[in-house]
Amino acid sequence: VSEFDRIRTYLSPLAGEGSLQLRDDGATLSSPAGTTFVVTTDSVITGVHCIGDESPALMAHKLVRRNLSDIAAMGARPYAYLLSLMLPKETTENWWRKFTRGLSECQDEFGIFLLGGDTACTLGVMTLSLTAFGTLTGTALTRSGAVAGDNLYITGTLGDAALGLAILLNKVSATTPADATALIQRYRVPQPRIAIGLSLQGCASACMDISDGLMQDAAHLARCSDVALRIDAHRLPLSSATFALRDKTATWLEYIVNGGDDYELLFTAPSSQADSLAQIARSSGVAITKIGHVTSGNGVTLHNEDGTEIKIAKQGWQHF
Amino acid sequence: VSEFDRIRTYLSPLAGEGSLQLRDDGATLSSPAGTTFVVTTDSVITGVHCIGDESPALMAHKLVRRNLSDIAAMGARPYAYLLSLMLPKETTENWWRKFTRGLSECQDEFGIFLLGGDTACTLGVMTLSLTAFGTLTGTALTRSGAVAGDNLYITGTLGDAALGLAILLNKVSATTPADATALIQRYRVPQPRIAIGLSLQGCASACMDISDGLMQDAAHLARCSDVALRIDAHRLPLSSATFALRDKTATWLEYIVNGGDDYELLFTAPSSQADSLAQIARSSGVAITKIGHVTSGNGVTLHNEDGTEIKIAKQGWQHF
Numbered sequence: 148v149s150e151f152d153r154i155r156t157y158l159s160p161l162a163g164e165g166s167l168q169l170r171d172d173g174a175t176l177s178s179p180a181g182t183t184f185v186v187t188t189d190s191v192i193t194g195v196h197c198i199g200d201e202s203p204a205l206m207a208h209k210l211v212r213r214n215l216s217d218i219a220a221m222g223a224r225p226y227a228y229l230l231s232l233m234l235p236k237e238t239t240e241n242w243w244r245k246f247t248r249g250l251s252e253c254q255d256e257f258g259i260f261l262l263g264g265d266t267a268c269t270l271g272v273m274t275l276s277l278t279a280f281g282t283l284t285g286t287a288l289t290r291s292g293a294v295a296g297d298n299l300y301i302t303g304t305l306g307d308a309a310l311g312l313a314i315l316l317n318k319v320s321a322t323t324p325a326d327a328t329a330l331i332q333r334y335r336v337p338q339p340r341i342a343i344g345l346s347l348q349g350c351a352s353a354c355m356d357i358s359d360g361l362m363q364d365a366a367h368l369a370r371c372s373d374v375a376l377r378i379d380a381h382r383l384p385l386s387s388a389t390f391a392l393r394d395k396t397a398t399w400l401e402y403i404v405n406g407g408d409d410y411e412l413l414f415t416a417p418s419s420q421a422d423s424l425a426q427i428a429r430s431s432g433v434a435i436t437k438i439g440h441v442t443s444g445n446g447v448t449l450h451n452e453d454g455t456e457i458k459i460a461k462q463g464w465q466h467f
Numbered sequence: 468v469s470e471f472d473r474i475r476t477y478l479s480p481l482a483g484e485g486s487l488q489l490r491d492d493g494a495t496l497s498s499p500a501g502t503t504f505v506v507t508t509d510s511v512i513t514g515v516h517c518i519g520d521e522s523p524a525l526m527a528h529k530l531v532r533r534n535l536s537d538i539a540a541m542g543a544r545p546y547a548y549l550l551s552l553m554l555p556k557e558t559t560e561n562w563w564r565k566f567t568r569g570l571s572e573c574q575d576e577f578g579i580f581l582l583g584g585d586t587a588c589t590l591g592v593m594t595l596s597l598t599a600f601g602t603l604t605g606t607a608l609t610r611s612g613a614v615a616g617d618n619l620y621i622t623g624t625l626g627d628a629a630l631g632l633a634i635l636l637n638k639v640s641a642t643t644p645a646d647a648t649a650l651i652q653r654y655r656v657p658q659p660r661i662a663i664g665l666s667l668q669g670c671a672s673a674c675m676d677i678s679d680g681l682m683q684d685a686a687h688l689a690r691c692s693d694v695a696l697r698i699d700a701h702r703l704p705l706s707s708a709t710f711a712l713r714d715k716t717a718t719w720l721e722y723i724v725n726g727g728d729d730y731e732l733l734f735t736a737p738s739s740q741a742d743s744l745a746q747i748a749r750s751s752g753v754a755i756t757k758i759g760h761v762t763s764g765n766g767v768t769l770h771n772e773d774g775t776e777i778k779i780a781k782q783g784w785q786h787f
Contacts, residue, residue, distance in 0.1 A: 151687075170691045171609050172537035172675060173507030173601075177498070187493030188549045188598060189585050217492035229508045231551070231596050265509050272589065276551050278508060278598045281493075289491050355492060367471075371490045 148240065150266055157247040163227060163260025174229070174263035182282035184226070187217040190276040203242045205335050206275065207249025212337040213358070214279035215257060216410040219344035220356035222288040223281030225257045230264035231276035238273075257341070285348050293353035293372035293415035299439040300351075300424065302340045302412045304386040305361060307333035309406020310396075319396055326388035333386075337410035343435070346427040347414060354414035360405040362459065365413060365447045372415070375444035380404075381452045384436040404449060404459055415441050468560065470586055477567040483547060483580025494549070494583035502602035505543040509534045510596040523562045525655050526595065527569025532657040533678070534599035535577060536730040539664035540676035542608040543601030545577045550584035551596035558593075577661070605668050613673035613692035613735035619759040620671075620744065622660045622732045624706040625681060627653035629726020630716075639716055646708035653706075657730035663755070666747040667734060674734035680725040682779065685733060685767045692735075695764035700724075701772045704756040724769060724779055735761050 154169055162168060165175040178184050191210045201209070215225050230250075234242075254260060262280070311334030313319035314327050321327035340356075347354055353372050357364040361378070369376045383403055393399050416424060428435040439450075449457045474489055482488060485495040498504050511530045521529070535545050554562075574580060582600070631654030633639035634647050641647035660676075667674055673692050677684040681698070689696045703723055713719050736744065748755040759770075769777045 167607075167609055167611075170611065170687075171607075172540050173505050173599075173607075175541075175603065175607050176504040176506050184496040185493050186496050186549065187583065188551050188596075190551055190553060190587055190596075192553060192587060192589055194590055195587060220492050221495075229506065229598060231508050231510055233510060233512060233594060263507065267510055267512060267515060269512055269592065269594075270514055272592050274553060274589075274594050276508075276510075276596045278549060278551075279493075283495065287487075287491075287493075287495050289487055291487075291490065367490075 153243060154266070157243045158261060161247065161250055161254060161261040163262065166260070166262050169263060176262065176280070179282055182284055185218055185221045185223040185281040185283050185287055186278065187214055188276065188278040189214045189217065190274060193273045201335065203245035204249030204252070207246050208253060208336050210275050210277050211250065211253040211257070212339050212410065214277045215339035215341065216337060216356040216358065218279055218281035219339045219341045220288065220354055220412055221281065221283070222285070222344050222348045222354070223283040224345060225259045225341060226280045226282045227260050227262040228280065229262050229278040232264065232266045233269045233274040233276070234266065235271050235273055236268050288344065288347055288351055288354035288414070290353050290355045290368045290371035293368065293374050293441045295374055295441050295443040297352050297415040297417050297441040298437050299376055299378065299441060300414050300416060300435055301384060301438050302343055302433050302435055303338070304384045304389065304434070305409055305411065306389045306403035306406050307386050308337070308408035309402045310389055310392060311335070312408065313402065319392065321388065322391040322395070326391060329386065329388045334408055337408065339410060340412045340433060342431045343412055343427055343433060346431070347412070350420045350423050350427070351414040351416045354412055357409050357411055357413050359407045361409070361413070362404050362447055362449065368413060369445060369447050373445065375442045376439060376447045377442055378439040378447065378449045379452070380449050380457055382436060382438045384434055400457070401459060473563060474586070477563045478581060481567065481570055481574060481581040483582070486580070486582050489583060496582065496600070499602055502604055504546070505538055505541045505601040505603050505607055506598065507534055507537040508596065508598040509537065510594060513593045521655065523566035524569030524572070527566050528573060528656050530595050530597050531570065531573040531577070532659050532730065534597045535659035535661065536657060536676040536678065538599055538601035539659045539661045540608065540674055540732055541601065541603070542664050542668045542674070543603040544665060545579045545661060546600045546602045547580050547582040548600065549582050549598040552584065552586045553589045553594040553596070554586065555591055555593055556588050608664065608667060608671055608674035608734070610673050610675045610688045610691035613688065613694050613761045615694055615761055615763040617672050617735040617737050617761040618757050619696055619698065619761060620734050620736060620755055621704060621758050622663055622753050622755055623658070624704045624709065624754070625729055625731065626709045626723035626726050627706050628657070628728035628730070629722045630709055630712060631655070632728065633722065639712065641708065642711040642715070646711060649706065649708045654728055657728065659730060660732045660753060662751045663732055663747060663753060666751070667732070670740045670743050670747070671734040671736045674732055677729050677731055677733050679727045681729070681733070682724050682767055682769065688733060689765060689767050693765065695762045696759060696767045697762055698759040698767065698769045699772070700769050700777055702756060702758045704754055704758070721779060
């Protein structure tokens with residue numbers, strides 16, 4: 148099967164406006180009236196960002212969702228994507244079929260389409276690279292606008308994906324099979340917070356998505372905004388499955404504050420936005436939790452309810 | 468050295484408008500007034516698209532130029548780029564310094580800037596992926612507009628890069644050291660035909676860049692336009708270094724018609740455009756040669772001066 152046939156069979160059905168049916172070297176791209184683009188690129192490499200035994204459809208979901216989480220963090224609406232597929236020679240038709248089915252599911256869920264890309268053969272490692280375009284009405288959310296006095300918020304719950312990966316790697320045992328499934332699902336299929344990102348325009352002063360662990364990513368936000376962040380450990384939002392592991396897991400808190408792959412939005416906003424944020428949480432069906440606040444200075448600290456600081460070993464997160 | 472420090476030291480100096488100083492998850496992107504975007508993505512993988520012993524600066528040049536050749540083929544002007552760098556753990560500061568120096572040279576030559584991207588660690592293989600944006604005034608050149616009666620043209624000369632690679636691999640010996648240098652340079656540093664691509668708007672009926680060999684790429688153009696292409700072997704434009712190898716190289720003609728990495732523009736235009744094309748060649752300083760014509764039917768054939776067909780074994784080109 149030639150590259151040409153594979154593109155026609157598996158990728159052309161995913162192609163949309165400007166893609167020129169994937170027959171040309173590139174694609175054309177114009178932002179819809181009244182919008183500008185946000186663009187981001189992110190990769191999934193087997194053995195680095197995933198275990199490699201995932202179903203091809205799940206790899207497609209992870210690849211797309213990782214990127215759309217970045218689009219959400221900037222307050223934009225998913226629009227289209229380019230793919231760069233670097234695949235081992237032995238990649239099967241079955242892989243192509245399942246991978247593109249996963250892409251198709253993402254397209255339906257997020258209203259995006261394939262714009263173009265390239266494919267290449269590699270000697271073993273599979274590298275899937277995606278460039279995502281979002282449309283922006285207004286100004287992009289960035290990491291740079293937090294000011295002392297703002298509150299610090301997080302969407303959803305923390306630590307689930309990291310514990311899901313730990314379960315897959317037999318480092319942790321979930322309390323029940325249902326909990327195990329829920330945590331693994333959070334690792335496998337990140338949920339980009341698109342609706343919340345769109346609603347945060349004019350409300351959040353700074354925003355980012357967290358994928359490398361709360362503490363490490365919060366440090367980026369603090370540095371970009373030139374402020375300090377003070378996080379209250381007892382306020383961190385947890386799923387019941389994660390909470391249930393507290394007494395069974397030696398490094399439980401580290402999974403929550405240093406574990407990666409959360410793909411939640413971390414953002415700051417002044418107290419005057421509290422009502423708006425409650426409304427956004429209600430309409431999106433996703434919790435928004437105040438986890439701390441912004442002060443002058445620099446760095447990120449984690450505190451007990453009595454105010455004492457919790458020292459946690461800093462570790463770079465390994466996605467796998 | 469952290470990823471953060473590397474980005475700040477080596478990549479931030481390359482960043483331009485919309486990049487948000489590379490501090491955020493993505494970049495913002497608006498097409499300049501009166502233009503739309505063309506976008507393309509292409510990768511360089513060590514062991515696939517290059518030998519791997521190239522200087523890092525040359526790898527940067529190849530990566531950028533491969534992509535800008537696609538931009539040129541669509542009649543657009545280079546604008547900006549995203550980078551996805553998947554690098555082995557052992558990548559040195561020296562590599563970063565030289566690679567980004569190569570990028571900087573390309574930025575100066577083509578008037579482009581870095582918009583964003585991502586970096587990741589791999590286990591051995593180096594994969595460099597680039598997404599290039601071009602701005603388009605008017606309509607994109609595509610592979611689809613050739614009609615019977617048009618002439619077929621090529622820019623520059625053919626086969627040089629393939630022979631340059633063969634010299635590097637000790638499969639072919641150049642006639643003189645100067646010839647060897649010239650051919651290897653053509654392999655190492657492709658020259659995207661930007662000025663010609665821009666001028667071909669309203670003049671060419673179909674256009675593409677050839678990177679996988681003339682015969683194979685011409686077949687794509689023929690299929691997309693639903694026409695046949697008839698190529699005259701004696702008209703193929705050759706450099707003196709390539710011509711000098713004719714009697715010394717058993718598969719000489721195959722290097723010319725099947726060898727890849729030419730990065731020349733292959734295009735069709737009606738005879739009425741002959742004067743315009745001569746003017747474009749003069750002002751760009753790059754030869755434009757009529758190498759055949761378009762007929763009804765399908766497929767690509769290669770002919771002797773007496774009209775007899777030359778049968779050449781079809782081979783997919785290996786960039787390395």
